[in-house]
Amino acid sequence: MAVIEVANLHKRYGDHVAVDDVSFTVERGEIFGILGPNGAGKTTTVECVEGLRTPDSGSISVLGFDPRKDGLEVRRRVGVQLQKSELPEKMQVAEAMELYSSFYPNPADGGKLLDDLGLTSKRRTPFKKLSGGQQQRLAIALALVGNPEIAFLDELTTGLDPQARRDTWQLVEQIRDRGVTVVLVTHFMEEAERLCDRLALVDAGRVVALDTPAGLVSRVDGGLRLRFRASIQFDDRILTDLPEVTEVAHTTSQTVVTGHGNLLQAVSTTLAGRNVVPLDLRVEQTNLEDAFVALTGRRLAEES
Numbered sequence: 096m097a098v099i100e101v102a103n104l105h106k107r108y109g110d111h112v113a114v115d116d117v118s119f120t121v122e123r124g125e126i127f128g129i130l131g132p133n134g135a136g137k138t139t140t141v142e143c144v145e146g147l148r149t150p151d152s153g154s155i156s157v158l159g160f161d162p163r164k165d166g167l168e169v170r171r172r173v174g175v176q177l178q179k180s181e182l183p184e185k186m187q188v189a190e191a192m193e194l195y196s197s198f199y200p201n202p203a204d205g206g207k208l209l210d211d212l213g214l215t216s217k218r219r220t221p222f223k224k225l226s227g228g229q230q231q232r233l234a235i236a237l238a239l240v241g242n243p244e245i246a247f248l249d250e251l252t253t254g255l256d257p258q259a260r261r262d263t264w265q266l267v268e269q270i271r272d273r274g275v276t277v278v279l280v281t282h283f284m285e286e287a288e289r290l291c292d293r294l295a296l297v298d299a300g301r302v303v304a305l306d307t308p309a310g311l312v313s314r315v316d317g318g319l320r321l322r323f324r325a326s327i328q329f330d331d332r333i334l335t336d337l338p339e340v341t342e343v344a345h346t347t348s349q350t351v352v353t354g355h356g357n358l359l360q361a362v363s364t365t366l367a368g369r370n371v372v373p374l375d376l377r378v379e380q381t382n383l384e385d386a387f388v389a390l391t392g393r394r395l396a397e398e399s
C-alpha cells in the first residue's frame with residue numbers, strides 16, 4: 096500500500112526550476128531513497144512532501160492527507176530529521192527529547208529511544224558538546240519521538256566518518272524493522288545501494304529512473320569492471336577490439352576495463368598473448384554510480 100503519492104510535482108525559485116515534473120510512490124514499510132547530486136532538487140521535493148514548502152503544481156498525498164491542506168495531520172504522523180542548526184547549542188539531550196515529545200499526541204518513550212540509540216549517558220550533555228555521530232543519533236531520536244509512521248531522513252550521514260556512517264545505517268535498518276517507512280535523501284551511492292529497497296535517481300529536478308538498486312544497476316550494459324596495473328605498456332585497441340569490452344580507461348596508475356560476458360577471460364588471454372601481466376588485478380561489479388553515469392552522463396558527488 097502506498098503511503099506517499101507524488102504526481103507531477105513542479106517547483107521553481109524565480110527562474111530556476113528546482114523540481115521538474117517529479118512523480119513517485121512510497122510503499123508502507125520500505126526504505127525509499129532519493130539519490131542525486133547536490134542541487135538536484137531532493138530537499139525541495141521532500142520538503143514539499145513534508146508540507147514545509149509549497150509546490151507550484153502537482154499533487155501530493157501523505158497517508159491519505161494533502162500536506163498543504165492538512166499540514167497538522169501530516170506533521171503528527173511523520174518524523175522529520177532536524178537539521179543540525181535547528182537546536183540551541185546549550186540545550187541538553189534530554190531537554191530536546193522532552194521538547195519534541197511535547198509536540199505529539201502519543202510520543203514514544205524518550206528514555207527507551209535514547210537507550211536504543213546509545214545516548215543514555217549523554218542525557219545531560221549540551222547539544223554542541225556531542226560528536227557528529229552523536230548529533231546524528233539525536234536527530235534520529237527526535238525524528239522518531241512522535242512514533243511516526245514515516246520518517247524523513249535528509250543527508251543523515253554527511254560529515255560522519257566511515258564507522259559512524261555504518262553505525263547510522265544500522266540504525267536506519269532498525270527503524271524500518273520497527274515498521275516505520277523511511278524516506279532517505281542522500282547523495283552517497285553506497286548508502287543508497289546498501290539501505291534502500293527502491294530508489295529514485297534524480298538529476299536537475301527530474302526523476303531519471305526509479306527501481307530497486309539491483310534493477311538500476313542491471314540497466315547498465317555489462318556489469319563488470321577490471322582494474323589492474325599493466326606490467327608493460329600496450330595499445331588499448333587490443334582490448335577495445337574485443338566484443339566483451341565496452342570501455343578502456345586509465346587512471347594515473349591503473350587500467351580500468353569495463354565490459355560484460357566473459358570479460359575476465361577475454362582480457363587475460365589477450366594480454367597474455369602480448370606478454371602483458373595484469374598486476375593487482377581486481378574484478379568489480381558495476382554499481383549505482385555507473386548506472387547514474389549511464390543515465391545522466393554525469394557522476395554523483397564523491398564520497399566524503
Ligand SMILES: Nc1ncnc2c1ncn2[C@@H]1O[C@H](COP(=O)(O)OP(=O)(O)OP(=O)(O)O)[C@@H](O)[C@H]1O
Pocket residue numbers: 108111112113131132133134135136137138139140282
Ligand atoms: N529557498 C531557495 N531559494 C532559491 N533557490 C533555492 C532554494 N532552495 C533551493 N534552491 C535551489 O534549488 C535547487 C535544488 O535545491 P535542493 O536543496 O532541493 O537540492 P538538493 O538535491 O537537496 O541539494 P543538496 O544535496 O545540495 O541539498 C538548487 O539549485 C538550489 O540552489
